[in-house]
Structures are given as C-alpha cells and as structure tokens.
Amino acid sequence: MPRLRVPWAVACFVWACGVGCGDLDPLCPSWGLCRAPLALNASPPWQGCGETWWGAAGLSLWGLSSDSLIDSFPIDPIQENYVRNVRNCIFSVVYPTPFKSKVLLVAVSEDVIENILDLHISVQGTSDFLQFVSGGKVIFGSVPLAHRYGGHQFGSWAGQLGDGRAHLIGVYTNRHGERWELQLKGSGKTPYSRNGDGRAVLRSSVREFLCSEAMHYLGIPTSRAASLVVSDDEVWRDQFYNGNIKKERGAIVLRLAKSWFRIGSLEILAHSGELDLQRRLLDFIIQEHFPLIAVNDSDRYLEFFSTVVSETANLIALWMSVGFAHGVCNTDNFSLLSITIDYGPFGFMDSYDPNFVPNTSDDEGRYKIGNQANVGLFNLNKLLQALKPLLDPRQKQLASQVLEGYGQHYYTRFTELFRAKLGLLGDDENDNYLIGFLLKLMEDRRADFTMTFRELSEITEDQLKELHIPEEFWALQDLGKHKLFSEWVSMYLLRLEHNKGDTDVKRRKRMTEKLGYSEYSFQIRRTPSLGRFSANQHHIYPHTSERILWHWRQTKQEKDFPSRTTLLLLVSALVAD
Known part of the structure; x- marks a missing residue:
C-alpha cells in the first residue's frame, strides 16, 4: 500500500458509497406544520402519509429545529419561490429542490456526524439520511430558510445578494452545548438566486468539503462539512469564465457553522434603512x-x-x-x-x-x-x-x-505565528526583520512555502552552521542558491541561541508539532463503476461516477512527500490516472 507524508493533519474519514434513493419529494409542503415540538415517542404529524420516518436507530428524536430563527425575526410573507427584491425580513421560507436523478453519497465526515451532530456513523447507510442530506426530505422541526443579505463585491456595493443556492435547514444544539446551523449548498433556487440555477457542481463541492475539514484540523476557524452527495442531474458551468460552457454533475454539501451571518447581513439592513x-x-x-x-x-x-x-x-x-x-x-x-x-x-x-x-x-x-x-x-x-x-x-x-x-x-498575530513556524521562543525586537528577510528570499527564489518551513523543522543546527543541506531537503537547497541565504542563516542561528532552556531536538520537535506535520497512509477501494479524477493546478475534474474510500490512518512512515501545498493536488494524487 502506498503511503504519503502530508503537511497537515486531515483527520477526516471520507467515505463514498453507492446508496440510491427513490422519489425525493419534500416531506412537509406546509412549513407551519413542522413547528410543533416532537414529544418523546410521538409520531410526526405527517407519518402515515406514505413517508418513511427515521427509525429508532436513526434520527427519530433528533433535536433539529428552526424555531430559534423563525421566532426571532420577521419572515418573508411571500411563500412563492421566485427571484425578487425582499424587504423587512431576514429569511425567506423556501424548500430545497430535489435532484431528478439517482443520488449517491460521496463523502461524510465522521467527526462531524458523531461529535457535532451526535449521530452514530451508521446513519450514513440509511436511505432517509441520504434523502435528508440531498434536500429530498425535510425532517420534523426543520423549516428550510434562505437568508437575505447584501455585500460589497470587488469593492463595489452589489445590493441584495442572499442565499442563492443554499438552504438553512435548522439549528442543532449538541451534547456539548454547541449551537450549529445546518445548511445545504447546491440545493436549488431561492428568491435570491438572481440569474443562477441554484445548483453546485461536484468539482466545487469536493473542494469545499475537503478544504473546510482540512482547515479545521489546521486549527483555523472555519465552517465544517458533514456530507457530500452527487447526482446525474446536468449542470452547465463556464469553469474558467472564458465562454466554454461544459456539462457537469450536480452535487450538494451539508455544511455547518455556528452562524452563517456575515457582514453583508448587516449591510443590507443599513442600506435599506431597516434600522429596527x-x-x-x-x-x-x-x-x-x-x-x-x-x-x-x-x-x-x-x-x-x-x-x-x-x-x-x-x-x-x-x-x-x-x-x-x-x-x-x-x-x-x-x-x-x-x-x-x-x-x-x-x-x-x-x-x-x-x-x-x-x-x-x-x-x-x-x-x-x-x-x-x-x-x-x-x-x-x-x-x-x-x-x-x-x-x-x-x-x-x-x-x-x-x-x-x-x-x-x-x-502582532502574524509575527506570533511565523515566530512559532521558525521555532523561536520569547520575543525579540528583530523577529519581524528575521521573518521578513526570509520571506523576501523565498519570494526571490519562488521557494516552496510549505516545504521551506517543513525542512527547517527537520534540518539540524549543525547542518545549518556548515550550510550543509542534505539532498532530500530540496526546498532549502533551492533557497540556498540565494546570495543572501547564508546571511539569513547566521541571523537565524544567533536568534535560536536566545531560546532559553531549548535544545535542537526540542526545537525540531516543537516546529514539527506546530506546523501540524503528521504522517498518514491512504487506501483506495475500487468498484466496477469507479471513475477517475485528474488535476490541473487548483481544480479537480470529475469524469464519471466515483465510489472511493479514502481512509486516512495515522502511521509512523517517514517517507517524504514532495510538497505542493494545494490540498486538492494531494487528494488528486490519490486518485489520478
């Protein structure tokens, strides 16, 4: 089995399966019906109408609710779903538009499912879960909402924007007391769709799923991704904005955030004079x-x-x-x-x-x-x-x-972070200069951003003193060709001497841990219908249906992986031709 060493801890479990679902009609056409609280062991008001409710091992008593949002703000009184200017409200009630074709569950984040949503991972194998995360079934307590907001785009006021292809399907407070808002992206048109079709494609959905989870494990505040589904519905996109429109496959990501309110949420109200x-x-x-x-x-x-x-x-x-x-x-x-x-x-x-x-x-x-x-x-x-x-x-x-x-x-924060990336302890008035000096050398040599710091975390101080850079440290070898590299190394070594109580071993260990370097193995399980991915710079192109299991497991393999900080290139390396 091949093993790669990657420069971040992407501790997510990504699972692709071929679970299909049948008709995906919305469960509850009248949003008002969903407002009643679900008593213990009570049946939902629409049960018995031919719809399947979550079983005892599923989500029958799951506490998803839209009440806190609906009770707090005026709701758009117009319930018809057509593009329009909306005023005097925060949300419009609008239901997701189910896919017409068969839907496949492509990926789930086990951490999100179990530790944020308080569900057992086995729920992913149910057809009800698939319908829920694909927008085909609105569960009890949920009232799908589209948020009205505005914004400045590329420096200019753009007026009303809003959730043009997203539906906020409820709020969940988990066992840790954390409040999370669940949102489907790519789930159909809303009053804020403008000229859009309300859909997202597999390519962009894979990117969002992977990157949001990776950013979380890098320690960066971010939204999370729970699941990704793909359909055979045709969605047309001009990927590079060059007039070359191509057919792609529609997909939906179930993503979560503590809140989806943004600066534009307040801007639209101020611009409209809706101060109350x-x-x-x-x-x-x-x-x-x-x-x-x-x-x-x-x-x-x-x-x-x-x-x-x-x-x-x-x-x-x-x-x-x-x-x-x-x-x-x-x-x-x-x-x-x-x-x-x-x-x-x-x-x-x-x-x-x-x-x-x-x-x-x-x-x-x-x-x-x-x-x-x-x-x-x-x-x-x-x-x-x-x-x-x-x-x-x-x-x-x-x-x-x-x-x-x-x-x-x-x-101040930038300096703190880069000081840690260099293994520096304490403060020094020359740290900003030392960091800026290194970045200028890297810019001049177009040095690999991730691998430069990674190799600095592995090279010994003795090797630096002698300017003896092992062949495997290819990023530092390239940077060493800069005429000022030796001067920077001298400054760096002098600064390391000010690390009180530190040793070279401690420095390298600390830098490695701070940079989030862990080793992971991967495996791919192929099925007869396996498609393929190919990569080009920061894009992934899906060609056919995919059924892939990416199971990242921590290992102690020490084999180097030749960088490329783009997460998607890493993933594509696992499944490329």
Missing part, C-alpha cells in the same frame, strides 16, 4: 454568540465591533500562516463570527508569491494573498459604516479608533 430590524439582528447575534457582551450594555455594539476587528485580524493571519488565499473576500463572504466560510475559488500557495491569485476571474488581483489583510480592513470599514446609524457620536469615534488598531492586531 438591524438592531434586532445584532442583539440576537450578540446574545447567541458573544457571551462576554451584556445584551443590555449601551456599548454592546461597540464591543461587538471591537471583537470582530480583532478576531478578523487573527483569522487572516492564520490564513497567511498556511498559505491560504480565500479568493473572494467580499463582505458577503466575511463571517461576523470571524470564521472561514464560502469556499469558492480558493487556493493554497505553492511557491511563495505575495501576488498569488487563485481566482481566475480576479483580473486585477484584488484578492491576491498578499492583499488579504488590506481587504480585511476594507471589509471591517464597511461593517463600521453599517453600524454607525446605531452608534452615538462618542461610540463612532471610539469605533474608528478600534478600526485603526486593526493593523497592529494583524501584525
């Missing part, structure tokens, strides 16, 4: 997600803004520490909880390049990786503009001062 509703939404967010802020505090919105500023700076610094470029940093894609959401044309930087742009439609490079911190400041300023109608003059002045401190928050 904006205040109501803010109070809800603070009460549910910011426990350190008192809901009756007159400065609660100021404290909320201050928290979002510091946490957004932290998030973007974390992105930079792993070479992650989001690709579409619009205000409608920036979470108010400062987590990574809406994985679209993202990418992981391979060669270090501050101008790396993963989004082929970003012609001007607005969202290049080196500009993400600046874009974060732009987005936070738009959040402040949305909040200003609710602030008094004193609070506005203080909020502006808070925003001015964003840069310091970011650079």
